[in-house]
Amino acid sequence: MTEEDPLSLDRIRNILVRLEDTIIFNVIERAQFAQNPRIYERGAFSELKELGFEGSWLQWFLKETESFHAKARRYTSPDEYPFSSGLPKPVLAPLDFPKILYPNDINVNPSILSFYTRFFVPRITRHKSLSLAAFKRSKGIIGDAEYDDDGNYGSAATMDIEALQSISKRVHYGKFVSESKFQAHPGDFIPHILNRNIPALEALITKPEVERKLLQRLRKKAITYAQDFAPSGDTITDSHLNGSGKVDVDGVVELYENYIIPLTKEVEVEYLLHRLDGLSEEEIDELAKR
Numbered sequence: 001m002t003e004e005d006p007l008s009l010d011r012i013r014n015i016l017v018r019l020e021d022t023i024i025f026n027v028i029e030r031a032q033f034a035q036n037p038r039i040y041e042r043g044a045f046s047e048l049k050e051l052g053f054e055g056s057w058l059q060w061f062l063k064e065t066e067s068f069h070a071k072a073r074r075y076t077s078p079d080e081y082p083f084s085s086g087l088p089k090p091v092l093a094p095l096d097f098p099k100i101l102y103p104n105d106i107n108v109n110p111s112i113l114s115f116y117t118r119f120f121v122p123r124i125t126r127h128k129s130l131s132l133a134a135f136k137r138s139k140g141i142i143g144d145a146e147y148d149d150d151g152n153y154g155s156a157a158t159m160d161i162e163a164l165q166s167i168s169k170r171v172h173y174g175k176f177v178s179e180s181k182f183q184a185h186p187g188d189f190i191p192h193i194l195n196r197n198i199p200a201l202e203a204l205i206t207k208p209e210v211e212r213k214l215l216q217r218l219r220k221k222a223i224t225y226a227q228d229f230a231p232s233g234d235t236i237t238d239s240h241l242n243g244s245g246k247v248d249v250d251g252v253v254e255l256y257e258n259y260i261i262p263l264t265k266e267v268e269v270e271y272l273l274h275r276l277d278g279l280s281e282e283e284i285d286e287l288a289k290r
């Protein structure tokens with residue numbers, strides 16, 4: 001609310017760079033626990049059914065957490081999106097945010113939640129799940145009981161929520177990126193919006209060099225953050241190389257390359273497809289001349 005130019009593309013990109021650190025550290029924190037697949041299964045906890053909640057442990061954690069955040073007006077901010085529906089109204093009047101984004105109801109959190117629980121959590125917790133299985137075997141526990149579950153349901157779900165919220169913020173920032181690019185060259189976008197030419201819009205918003213540099217920077221960050229720095233200042237262990245690092249470096253890079261970046265671009269294009277909704281032909285012509 002205090003930025004001179006809230007739609008500066010450089011400023012928006014700097015926010016995306018900072019969110020890389022947040023996402024990596026949230027992934028490191030989640031990777032300290034086993035997969036605990038039970039917390040993602042709907043109806044797996046009879047205790048929740050007795051409370052009248054039919055979803056998964058994580059969905060219950062999300063609903064309870066986001067209900068409080070909704071009362072505290074978190075979701076009146078244009079860069080915060082809930083995963084749950086049916087949330088209570090804020091107890092405070094919404095802040096008078098400047099109207100930076102064009103009105104829209106784009107929320108891709110259902111896709112983020114599905115990808116995160118089905119593909120990403122098993123990937124980043126693999127190391128911890130395997131070491132847990134080895135420990136259980138040493139105690140004579142074999143078969144399915146060896147794997148995946150260390151009972152840290154509350155800690156794992158808490159870390160999941162932090163990771164999901166940071167990924168959601170990052171992906172939905174695609175709206176600010178799109179508004180910035182649209183306002184810089186509306187005439188480039190308008191014909192393709194009117195023709196709903198999605199490939200042309202994708203080509204206009206895609207910046208391969210920005211993506212290439214991002215993935216390079218991300219790998220360096222993940223390797224650095226994954227290292228265990230000896231307390232006495234001895235040589236740094238290359239734990240990320242022998243697989244015992246605090247984070248799956250390839251997993252973080254692939255998360256961005258195969259999911260976060262493509263989904264961000266889907267949000268950018270979806271936002272553009274609705275950027276002219278409700279405008280008259282004269283208003284669109286005026287925009288095209290700018």
Ligand SMILES: C=C(O[C@@H]1C=C(C(=O)O)C=C[C@H]1O)C(=O)O
Pocket residue numbers: 013174177205206207208210211214260261262264265268
């Ligand atoms: C976010 C932008 O738009 C696109 C998406 C990117 C991403 O998700 O990291 C990077 C570059 C672009 O292809 C941008 O131009 O900065």
